[in-house]
Amino acid sequence: MNEIKIFCPATIANLNCGFDILGLCLDVIGDEMIIRKSSNKGIKITKIEGANLPIETKKNVAGVAGLALIENLDLDFGFEIEIYKNIKAGSGIGSSSASAAGAVYGINELLDRPFTKIELVYFAMKGEVIASGSEHADNVAPCLLGGFTLIRGYNPLDIVEIKSPNSLYAIVLHPHIEIKTADARAVIQPMIPLQSAITQTGNLGGLIAGLYTNDYDLIGRSLTDVIVEPFRKHLIPHFDDVKNSALQNGALGSGISGAGPSIFALCKGKEKAKKVANAMKKSFLSTNIKFDIHVSQINSEGTKTIMN
């Protein structure tokens, strides 16, 4: 196999009570990449469509992630990468992670899988540094592995795949506004009340238990964020109204996707998800800000080959 075409899905990180440790994989939105072996060593980005991103390998998320993977292998060939972006940068649904995950997944396939998908998370995180300034795995892990993933810890990296019910759907509403990374970070408090940490831990425990036992009510009761959302939501116009519309129409929970500005909701069943999406859409229309909205089943497969 010399060439592979892959799908790298969007993801929702944080999920209310899982700040920095939890994420899930979507299936209706994602980038495509074509990766092929090349007689030239190293990695060359040969095409980027759909986004204005640096094409220089060491400045490109996919390039850096790919280099991290191959740097310890003694290869006498290299790779060319074409990137077709559908996930908008800065949307809060894992745009850079999809590029990082796609690069390492595709290269690993072309090399006949020297690494497991979980091992690939490590390399993809190296690419994430270019986009976010820090190594984090809460988007690249669900993007590669699919489903819900928990980052138990980083020292060493410890990824846990969490079983989830089949009828869980996610809605993502992406307002076309830019939240500056500096602003998103500035509202996060470096010190928090112990009581908030206890509340958050209880909710995260409830969410994990609810996912394992298909207890949708428990999942819903657990989807609460007392640490970040109360501060960050003010950066997203109309956040409370959209969230309340989702909850009033039967969503299990709703919150900020990643660092925003996307707003997500989780629902039981496709019909309920469509109803909730309509309500969120209607609520946001009054802002006159452009937006996309997606309804997606949880993608249990993660990054995948679509042609080889």
Add this chain to the structure above:
Amino acid sequence: MNEIKIFCPATIANLNCGFDILGLCLDVIGDEMIIRKSSNKGIKITKIEGANLPIETKKNVAGVAGLALIENLDLDFGFEIEIYKNIKAGSGIGSSSASAAGAVYGINELLDRPFTKIELVYFAMKGEVIASGSEHADNVAPCLLGGFTLIRGYNPLDIVEIKSPNSLYAIVLHPHIEIKTADARAVIQPMIPLQSAITQTGNLGGLIAGLYTNDYDLIGRSLTDVIVEPFRKHLIPHFDDVKNSALQNGALGSGISGAGPSIFALCKGKEKAKKVANAMKKSFLSTNIKFDIHVSQINSEGTKTIMN
């Protein structure tokens, strides 16, 4: 049925990463109580053996918990309670919780179960206030329900029973020292670094996932406390040595039971648990402080009737 004899087990709360929200139920150590219907309304404590505790109903944990249960029922009779304490007060393995849980369990049985065990937690918490000054459920919930229990939240009270593997054993070493409540509380920081909360949340998620999937290694990796143990352990002589002995001999994890001074460890299998208990015992002997040590399977039943 006019009289019931019950067993009210000891419990371990906090379990490293579940400060204030997680507990488990032991089966080799616990109190016994005899509760009988009386023609006199209200509740009368008629006997307390094994501990020097107030016999006045409104100053006694069992009395207050029992009163909380019956106060909304229009009964033309009351109850007498005999308490046989085996769990030492201030040991950190739920002595007051056992009394509170036992009282409400026994009265509920004699009334033909108007309440579920989960509903009884609410009344038992009222008794806990007498002992600890605040309503908390992380001991009374596992004492009543058995197994591992998670307090997802208090407003409203939301108890989640967590499935756990059959071969899990707990060891409890109880040093015969008194930690003053004021000292145990003084070392707790009201504000904590966000990063510590993230680490703790990741570990709690890992522990819950490990319990559901019988993944003992994951359970072990998750049994870490970065919030309370680093400060509270200094109140327990020889804590680090006992903990390290447990870990070096194959314990999955070890930490402070409740607010201490008891030190617990969790193990896979009875033989490993005995080996770990011996190592902990040997390590603590050098202190010349008296202690008890118990090896117990997880008690899946909780408070139970032993004669009626």
